[in-house]
Amino acid sequence: MNEKIKEVISKYDQKKIRIGVLGSHSALEIASGAKQEGFQTVVVCQKGREKTYARYYRNVFDKFIFLDKFSDITNPETVKELTDLNTVFVPNRSLSVYAGYEAIEQKFAVPLMGNRYLLKTEERNAPKNQLWLLKEAGIKIPKAFKSPKDIDCPVIVKVPEKGRTIERAFFYASTPEEYEREAQTRIKAGIITREALNQSVIEEYVIGAKFNANYFWSPLSDEIDLIGFDRRIQTDLDGVLDLPAKEQLELKIATQNIEIGHMGVTMRESQLEKIFEAAERWVQICKKEFPPGMIGLFALQGAVTKDLEFRVFDVSPRVPGCPCVEPTSPYMKYKYGVEVGPGKRVAMEIKRALRKHRLAEVVT
Numbered sequence: 001m002n003e004k005i006k007e008v009i010s011k012y013d014q015k016k017i018r019i020g021v022l023g024s025h026s027a028l029e030i031a032s033g034a035k036q037e038g039f040q041t042v043v044v045c046q047k048g049r050e051k052t053y054a055r056y057y058r059n060v061f062d063k064f065i066f067l068d069k070f071s072d073i074t075n076p077e078t079v080k081e082l083t084d085l086n087t088v089f090v091p092n093r094s095l096s097v098y099a100g101y102e103a104i105e106q107k108f109a110v111p112l113m114g115n116r117y118l119l120k121t122e123e124r125n126a127p128k129n130q131l132w133l134l135k136e137a138g139i140k141i142p143k144a145f146k147s148p149k150d151i152d153c154p155v156i157v158k159v160p161e162k163g164r165t166i167e168r169a170f171f172y173a174s175t176p177e178e179y180e181r182e183a184q185t186r187i188k189a190g191i192i193t194r195e196a197l198n199q200s201v202i203e204e205y206v207i208g209a210k211f212n213a214n215y216f217w218s219p220l221s222d223e224i225d226l227i228g229f230d231r232r233i234q235t236d237l238d239g240v241l242d243l244p245a246k247e248q249l250e251l252k253i254a255t256q257n258i259e260i261g262h263m264g265v266t267m268r269e270s271q272l273e274k275i276f277e278a279a280e281r282w283v284q285i286c287k288k289e290f291p292p293g294m295i296g297l298f299a300l301q302g303a304v305t306k307d308l309e310f311r312v313f314d315v316s317p318r319v320p321g322c323p324c325v326e327p328t329s330p331y332m333k334y335k336y337g338v339e340v341g342p343g344k345r346v347a348m349e350i351k352r353a354l355r356k357h358r359l360a361e362v363v364t
Contacts, residue, residue, distance in 0.1 A: 033343020208303035228329025264328025
């Protein structure tokens with residue numbers, strides 16, 4: 001595919017490059033940043049889910065492509081339409097979920113601002129997945145348990161939901177008996193299945209302050225930018241936690257951690273060095289195992305313990321989807337003198353690559 005992408009780029013009109021994105025997850029922040037840097041934008045929408053982009057925020061999009069279903073994005077006719085528009089596409093989580101890793105790697109011959117071969121590492125059942133990479137990089141991660149019988153500390157269990165396998169259900173336990181009790185509650189409630197439970201991930205629950213660290217690695221300068229931190233807003237967990245403890249216990253419901261939003265946070269300045277060091281380790285291992293490495297946006301999701309260790313329990317090897325960091329984070333302003341969000345940083349890199357005739361180095 002790399003040779004095919006180089007061929008596609010060689011035919012692009014470098015003065016008419018457009019930045020494209022799938023109409024879901026993080027399309028608005030990518031398109032807004034692209035427009036700030038003077039690029040035209042393309043959004044690929046699924047019919048019936050297009051109003052946010054084609055009606056309410058059509059001002060940040062110049063070209064619309066409407067498909068019957070998102071997976072049609074890898075069809076030859078859609079690929080041709082995108083390449084005819086000189087599109088550099090920014091992969092988000094929705095692209096991975098709806099198009100599929102194999103199709104992205106083998107059929108989607110559109111230049112991606114990122115490493116298409118790293119996207120599949122997000123799945124924990126993949127060879128050389130994110131946890132394997134984190135271990136190889138020497139980044140601190142939670143202890144993993146192969147069997148619920150081995151549970152000897154607070155754990156978080158991550159299992160696909162019954163009705164929406166792309167979403168993970170979560171529950172907590174401290175003993176094998178509590179694990180089984182909590183699992184049975186969710187099976188009876190129709191949240192998960194026993195079959196999915198058998199494939200679940202059981203990890204030590206890290207007691208600490210949660211931080212999602214959002215970064216950008218530039219192949220052009222070999223520098224890491226800390227775009228900012230965010231935290232997740234989850235339903236119905238946040239609703240339950242808003243209640244006094246007595247009412248929480250009386251509810252007797254199996255809470256779910258469905259991500260519904262984000263809020264920006266900052267970290268004590270004396271701790272920032274370790275946040276950069278973790279990102280540097282991630283970038284280096286990705287260069288080694290998935291050349292050319294971690295291009296562009298990524299995130300390390302973790303927690304800082306009372307011992308001030310940054311423990312990472314999840315990686316987003318693509319645009320994380322955190323629009324709150326542009327207005328709430330000070331870190332990019334420290335470096336660039338202005339607020340720079342994920343979309344603007346992507347566009348800045350593409351603009352620089354075009355100016356230096358190095359576009360092939362920032363895409364795969």
